[in-house]
Amino acid sequence: MIMMIDENMLQYALFLAQGLLVASGIFSVMHKNKKAQFAISTILLVAIALTASSLFASDSSIVPFSAFRISQFSMFFISLFSILLVLVNIISYEYSQDYISFSALFGFTIAGMYVVTMANSLISVFLGIELMALPTAFMIMINGKQGIESAVKLFVMAATAIAAFSFALALVFPFNAQLSLTALHIGSGQGNYLVLLAVVLFVISLAFEASLFPFNLWVPDVYQGAQGNITAMMSGINKKVAFVAIMEVFFIALVPLSSVFSQLFIALAIATMFYGNIVALVQDNVKRLFAYSSISQAGYIMIGIAVATQYGIEASIFQIVAHALAIIAIFAVILWLEENNIKSLKDYTALSRRNGFAAFTLTILMLSLIGIPPLIGFVGKFLLFTSAIYSNLLFLAAIGIFNSFISVYYYAKVIMAMYSKKEEVRSLRMGWSVSAVSVISVIAVLVLGLVPQFLIAAASQASAALLAI
Amino acid sequence: MLPFIGIMLAVLALTLVASAMLKGNASRLAAIAGSAVAAVLAFALLGTVLYTGSFGTGESLASYIPQLNVLLDFRLTAVSLVLIVMASIVAFVTLLSGNVEMERLRVSSSLVLLFELAAIGLFSSANLLLFFIFWDVGVVALFFMIYMLGSANRRHAAMKFLIYELLASLLLLLGIMMVYFYTPIHSFDIAYITSVASTVSKSTQGLIFFVLFIAFLINMPVFPVHLWLPDAHTEASTQGSMLLSGVLTKFGGYGMLLLFSMLPIASAYMVPVMILAAFSAFYSVLVLMVQHDIKRIVAYTTIVEMSIILVGIASLSAFGTAGATYAMLAHGLTVALMFLAAGSVGYMFADRDIRSVSGVVRNTISTTYAFLLGIFATTGVPLTTAFIGDVLIFIGAIGAFGIYGAIPLAALALLGAFLYYVVNRSFLSVKRKSNAVAYIGRSQNAGYAILLFFILLFGILPFVILKLFGI
Numbered sequence: 053m054i055m056m057i058d059e060n061m062l063q064y065a066l067f068l069a070q071g072l073l074v075a076s077g078i079f080s081v082m083h084k085n086k087k088a089q090f091a092i093s094t095i096l097l098v099a100i101a102l103t104a105s106s107l108f109a110s111d112s113s114i115v116p117f118s119a120f121r122i123s124q125f126s127m128f129f130i131s132l133f134s135i136l137l138v139l140v141n142i143i144s145y146e147y148s149q150d151y152i153s154f155s156a157l158f159g160f161t162i163a164g165m166y167v168v169t170m171a172n173s174l175i176s177v178f179l180g181i182e183l184m185a186l187p188t189a190f191m192i193m194i195n196g197k198q199g200i201e202s203a204v205k206l207f208v209m210a211a212t213a214i215a216a217f218s219f220a221l222a223l224v225f226p227f228n229a230q231l232s233l234t235a236l237h238i239g240s241g242q243g244n245y246l247v248l249l250a251v252v253l254f255v256i257s258l259a260f261e262a263s264l265f266p267f268n269l270w271v272p273d274v275y276q277g278a279q280g281n282i283t284a285m286m287s288g289i290n291k292k293v294a295f296v297a298i299m300e301v302f303f304i305a306l307v308p309l310s311s312v313f314s315q316l317f318i319a320l321a322i323a324t325m326f327y328g329n330i331v332a333l334v335q336d337n338v339k340r341l342f343a344y345s346s347i348s349q350a351g352y353i354m355i356g357i358a359v360a361t362q363y364g365i366e367a368s369i370f371q372i373v374a375h376a377l378a379i380i381a382i383f384a385v386i387l388w389l390e391e392n393n394i395k396s397l398k399d400y401t402a403l404s405r406r407n408g409f410a411a412f413t414l415t416i417l418m419l420s421l422i423g424i425p426p427l428i429g430f431v432g433k434f435l436l437f438t439s440a441i442y443s444n445l446l447f448l449a450a451i452g453i454f455n456s457f458i459s460v461y462y463y464a465k466v467i468m469a470m471y472s473k474k475e476e477v478r479s480l481r482m483g484w485s486v487s488a489v490s491v492i493s494v495i496a497v498l499v500l501g502l503v504p505q506f507l508i509a510a511a512s513q514a515s516a517a518l519l520a521i
Numbered sequence: 522m523l524p525f526i527g528i529m530l531a532v533l534a535l536t537l538v539a540s541a542m543l544k545g546n547a548s549r550l551a552a553i554a555g556s557a558v559a560a561v562l563a564f565a566l567l568g569t570v571l572y573t574g575s576f577g578t579g580e581s582l583a584s585y586i587p588q589l590n591v592l593l594d595f596r597l598t599a600v601s602l603v604l605i606v607m608a609s610i611v612a613f614v615t616l617l618s619g620n621v622e623m624e625r626l627r628v629s630s631s632l633v634l635l636f637e638l639a640a641i642g643l644f645s646s647a648n649l650l651l652f653f654i655f656w657d658v659g660v661v662a663l664f665f666m667i668y669m670l671g672s673a674n675r676r677h678a679a680m681k682f683l684i685y686e687l688l689a690s691l692l693l694l695l696g697i698m699m700v701y702f703y704t705p706i707h708s709f710d711i712a713y714i715t716s717v718a719s720t721v722s723k724s725t726q727g728l729i730f731f732v733l734f735i736a737f738l739i740n741m742p743v744f745p746v747h748l749w750l751p752d753a754h755t756e757a758s759t760q761g762s763m764l765l766s767g768v769l770t771k772f773g774g775y776g777m778l779l780l781f782s783m784l785p786i787a788s789a790y791m792v793p794v795m796i797l798a799a800f801s802a803f804y805s806v807l808v809l810m811v812q813h814d815i816k817r818i819v820a821y822t823t824i825v826e827m828s829i830i831l832v833g834i835a836s837l838s839a840f841g842t843a844g845a846t847y848a849m850l851a852h853g854l855t856v857a858l859m860f861l862a863a864g865s866v867g868y869m870f871a872d873r874d875i876r877s878v879s880g881v882v883r884n885t886i887s888t889t890y891a892f893l894l895g896i897f898a899t900t901g902v903p904l905t906t907a908f909i910g911d912v913l914i915f916i917g918a919i920g921a922f923g924i925y926g927a928i929p930l931a932a933l934a935l936l937g938a939f940l941y942y943v944v945n946r947s948f949l950s951v952k953r954k955s956n957a958v959a960y961i962g963r964s965q966n967a968g969y970a971i972l973l974f975f976i977l978l979f980g981i982l983p984f985v986i987l988k989l990f991g992i
Contacts, residue, residue: 422687424661425654431586434650437694438589441702449698453691460687461680468676471669508588 059112063122066103066130069096070166077159080152089155090145094138097162101134108510113517118232121172124517128369128510129169129296136289136376137162139489143384144281146485147391153194157187161285165293174221174231174305177297178214181261184290185210192278202277209270213260220253224305233304234521251313254301255320261294263350265324275343280387283339287346288380292372295353299365302357304521310360317358318448325351325455332462336396339386341462342379345421348459349375355436355452359443365515367435370508373500374432378417381493385410388486400466402474407482411470413490418463420497423456427501435508522577525566526595526645529559529609533638541631546623552630553616556637560609563641567606570597571988579647586650590708596647599989600778600846604644604771607853610975611767612637614857618968619760621868621961629670629760636662640768644775648709649697652779656693656772660686663761663769670758678749678756685739685749692736693776699729700783711779719785726786733780734790740773741827744801751812754820759864762816766823767857774827774849777834778842787837794835795922802828802932810939815863815873818943819856822899825936826852832929833914841917843990848910850979850986851898855907858972859895862888865961866948875947882949885961889948891969896944898976900937906979913992 073096080089108127115121141158148154164184171177189210193203221231223246230236259267275283302313328348335341353375356368389410394400404411420429433456437449482490500507536555540548570576579596616633620626639659646652664686668679701707703721704714718726739746750770754762781787802825809821826848833845865888866881867873882889898905901912911933918926979986 419661425657430654430657434694434698438698438701441698446699450695453695457684457688457691460683464680464683468668468679471665472676505584505587508586512588 059107059110059114062103062107062110063112063114063116066100066107066122067116069100069103070163072096073100074159074163077156081156084152086145086151089152090141093155093158094141097134097138097141101131101138104130104134108513111513115172119173119176120167120170121233121521122170123521125299125514125521126170128514129292130166132373132376133162133165133169133289133293136380137165137285139380139384139492140281140285140289142485143284143387143489146483147279147281147387149279150194154191157191157194160187161191161290165289168293168297168300171297171300172233174224174233174236174301177233177301178217178221181217181294181297182210182214184293185214185261188282188286188290191282192274198277199279202274205270205277206274209260209274213257213267216253216257216260220250220257223247223250223253233300236305247309248312251306251309252316254306255313255316258294258298258301259320262291262298262354263294263324263347264320264354265327265347265351268324268327268347268350271347272340272343275346276337276340280339280383280390283343284380284383284387287343287383288376291346291350292376295350295357295368295372298357299368299518303360303365303518307519314358314360317354317360318445321351321354321358321448322451323351324348324354325452327351329455329458329462333458335462336398338395338397338400338466339383339390341397341466342382342386345459345462346375346379348455349379349421351455352433352436352452355448356439358448359439359445361439361443362512362515362519363442364436364439365518366508366511367432367439369511369514370435370504371429371432373507373511374420374428374497377493377496377500378420378429381490382414382417384486384489385414388483391483392480397465397469400469401472402477403470405474405477405479407480409487409490410480410482413494414470415467416494416497418467420501422460422463425501426498428497428504429501431501431504431508522569522573524580524582525562525569526580526597526641527582529562529641530638532558532562533634533641537631537634537638540634541627543627545626548627549616549620549630552634553613555634556609556613556616559637559641560613563606563609566597567602567985570602571985576602591648591650593651594647594710595642595645595651596712597645600775600842601644602989603846603850603986604775604853605641607771607850608637608640608644608768610971611763611853611857612640614861614968614971615760615763615767617971618861618964618966619758619763619864621759621864621965623962625670629666629758632662632666632669633760633764636666636764636768640772643772647711649700649711649714650709652711652776653690653693653697656776657690659769659772660690663765666761666764667753667757670761671756672758673756675756678752681749682753685742685746689736689739689773692732692739696729696733696736699725699732703729711783715783718783723786726784727789730780730784730786730790733776734794737773737776737780741770741777741831742773742824743798743828743831744804744824747801747805747824750824751817751820754816754860755814759860759867762820762860762864763857766820766860767853770823770827771849771853774830774834774845777831778845781834781837782842791835791837791921795832795918795926798828798831798835799929799932801831802929803935806932806935806939809936813874813876815866815875815878815943815947816860818875818940819859819863822859822936822940823852823856825932826856826899829911829914829929829933832918832926833910836914836917836921836926838917838920839990839992840913840920843987843992844910844913844915844917846910846990847913847979847983847986848907851906851910851976854972854976854979855895855898855905858891858969858976859899861965861968861972862892862895865965866892869959869961871958875943878947879950881947883951887966887969888961889944891973892948893944894973894976896937896940898980899940900933904977904980906976906983908980909983909987
């Protein structure tokens with residue numbers, strides 16, 4: 053009985069905190085107090101993370117308002133995203149050109165992320181993605197110097213994706229006059245062209261958001277044009293939310309069709325990995341290079357979703373954490389370097405002499421992205437490739453490994469540039485927010501790489517909860 | 522039995538932290554002290570094993586990924602014990618005397634320690650995932666050693682090194698994941714895999730063998746995937762070269778020994794592997810003869826030696842295995858000595874070309890004789906360690922391949938002939954005046970002495986090591 057009350061209270065506390073977060077963003081436009089807004093939003097995000105993790109620990113499965121679902125899956129991601137959002141909030145506080153407008157839009161974006169993560173119906177997914185994407189476009193616009201172009205690109209992309217999604221919704225709605233993820237009852241759908249079309253449209257629309265090839269042509273331009281903190285949020289969180297949406301739509305609503313979409317996902321994963329890695333080889337602008345690198349990482353994450361087993365999903369969840377932790381700090385460092393007019397690979401020459409810690413941070417995080425043990429990226433890739441081999445997809449694992457090999461070249465180029473020698477260098481001071489985020493991220497990447505068992509256990513519970521729904 | 526491996530790794534890890542914190546010579550001294558302790562522990566371990574006559578039951582420190590049945594566990598075999606002893610001696614001497622220029626002491630000492638940690642962990646790991654992890658840590662440490670401390674053209678060499686080595690490591694990852702998946706109870710445990718490998722189907726075994734064979738072949742390195750080694754050596758610092766040839770190539774050799782003992786299918790590939798190894802030995806000797814850079818010459822001797830070690834491994838006999846291990850011990854110590862001498866020459870003359878360097882003997886007698894004795898030890902003159910290794914390898918090879926097994930011996934003879942020409946031309950020539958620009962310190966002489974002591978010790982008292990193999 054006491055347990056029940058606790059769960060309900062936690063659940064209300066969660067919704068209350070999320071509501072307060074949005075409200076605080078709106079109010080900040082009136083009082084215009086940067087410090088207060090930063091403190092309030094950080095405290096609320098930490099509170100949400102704590103509440104969600106205690107709900108995760110208590111193994112709750114509740115369906116409030118029939119639009120949301122509190123399960124170990126959603127709570128895992130709510131706590132993860134909240135922690136990552138704290139990091140984004142810290143760098144935005146120092147570097148955002150208009151932190152007050154930023155935080156008003158930030159509140160809406162966060163609300164969108166939470167809605168998708170907790171979705172129990174296709175409408176929640178739809179609205180959540182919309183709510184997340186549009187404020188992001190405005191954030192790019194108010195913050196960036198060359199922001200308008202990027203914002204328009206993102207806006208058009210989001211509109212296309214959402215059009216495909218709503219078309220797919222219209223196609224699956226007639227089956228049971230239901231949009232709840234669990235009650236869609238689409239049957240096996242074999243031979244039904246409408247269902248197949250709907251699957252394809254869902255894939256297209258979510259592939260836009262998750263930046264899978266060939267729907268990722270917007271990514272490099274938008275990432276490069278946006279200010280670093282927004283880029284960090286987009287690649288570290290927005291994209292991960294899209295993966296959560298993919299998991300929810302395909303592994304809850306459309307799970308009878310897994311043999312169909314898993315073939316599609318295998319093709320998407322392979323194409324995305326090759327595209328990201330090969331194009332990254334010839335990039336000169338470091339931010340753009342990491343945009344392509346994060347495309348290829350989306351391909352790796354897709355491997356686990358494509359094998360469509362619990363172990364595969366677990367591996368994907370692990371890799372989502374691994375990539376998000378690394379890429380947010382990487383874009384934070386890049387943001388700080390861009391403020392100092394260091395943009396192209398050539399400008400990175402002798403960075404280790406100018407600021408040793410920045411070079412060290414980037415090196416450790418890039419080694420994690422390559423998958424060098426004992427860092428977290430290695431464990432993630434290892435789980436992904438073994439999950440593919442477990443499902444008798446040896447070629448998929450081999451392609452993944454081959455892609456890791458390709459990626460060595462461009463990461464090594466950056467590392468070598470940073471550690472090359474040059475006379476007469478001027479030292480650089482790192483902003484406090486970037487140092488804080490770097491320290492947190494490097495420690496997390498090292499510790500979770502050395503002791504991955506707890507995160508693997510949590511990912512395993514989350515994936516089991518997803519499949520049990 | 523004390524958990525020696527755990528203590529060694531802990532000592533090295535703590536020293537690594539200390540060495541990364543301290544500055545300048547303090548950092549180097551801390552690293553020397555730490556690796557000296559590790560070397561003493563290695564010998565204590567050797568003594569304990571010889572005294573008790575058993576390798577112990579292995580050490581399990583912690584669980585790494587319990588969900589996949591992966592533990593941080595270590596075990597000892599005769600091969601791993603010999604290689605641990607070798608690696609700890611070479612790393613100690615590298616720290617003591619390898620940095621001839623005494624520049625960037627903190628970076629170099631920390632990286633050497635990181636590499637030593639990886640090497641000792643790799644040689645003693647009881648499961649393949651741990652083997653892979655230490656492999657990659659070692660490769661990354663050496664990459665930074667080549668790139669951060671190397672000479673002018675290091676950019677190209679470091680990239681080449683990284684690409685070859687990471688290709689090897691990713692093939693290794695693919696191979697061990699396949700092994701893991703195809704064993705009945707999914708496991709990375711080497712002893713378990715060895716015991717059940719015969720139940721895996723022939724075609725799968727063949728595929729796994731092929732993938733892992735290429736990975737280890739790149740690392741050893743043997744023709745046709747040896748191209749990274751000469752470049753890496755030319756550009757690496759003396760310390761980098763000592764560890765690269767002395768210890769890193771043994772990763773591949775040790776892995777190859779594991780592979781041949783693990784998969785029964787290996788017996789089907791004995792002859793092709795032996796032919797490849799023999800060809801590689803002759804090819805490398807011929808390429809070596811047109812080199813002028815002393816370091817490049819020594820680098821090619823590594824390829825010749827590793828090819829001959831592969832002949833011993835491919836013979837799949839007790840003598841061949843013991844011989845390959847012994848030859849790896851010999852080669853690790855010898856090549857470290859030769860690179861130390863070559864690096865000292867490069868420092869003293871600001872030049873390593875055998876056509877222009879002359880009269881080393883007028884300058885430093887110690888370097889000259891260290892190099893000369895290194896050549897004796899490379900070519901397997903009796904009383905040096907390599908002699909025992911070569912004898913055992915060719916006993917094994919003749920047993921397995923008949924009289925053809927002795928053919929690679931001719932490559933060794935050619936190698937010796939050319940090396941004597943080199944030493945005669947540049948080191949011992951007294952006709953021309955010495956053109957040295959600097960002098961080496963006392964620590965280099967100490968390094969020569971330590972390495973020579975062990976080369977002769979294991980050559981004169983081979984039964985110390987052979988007792989481990991039960992020969």
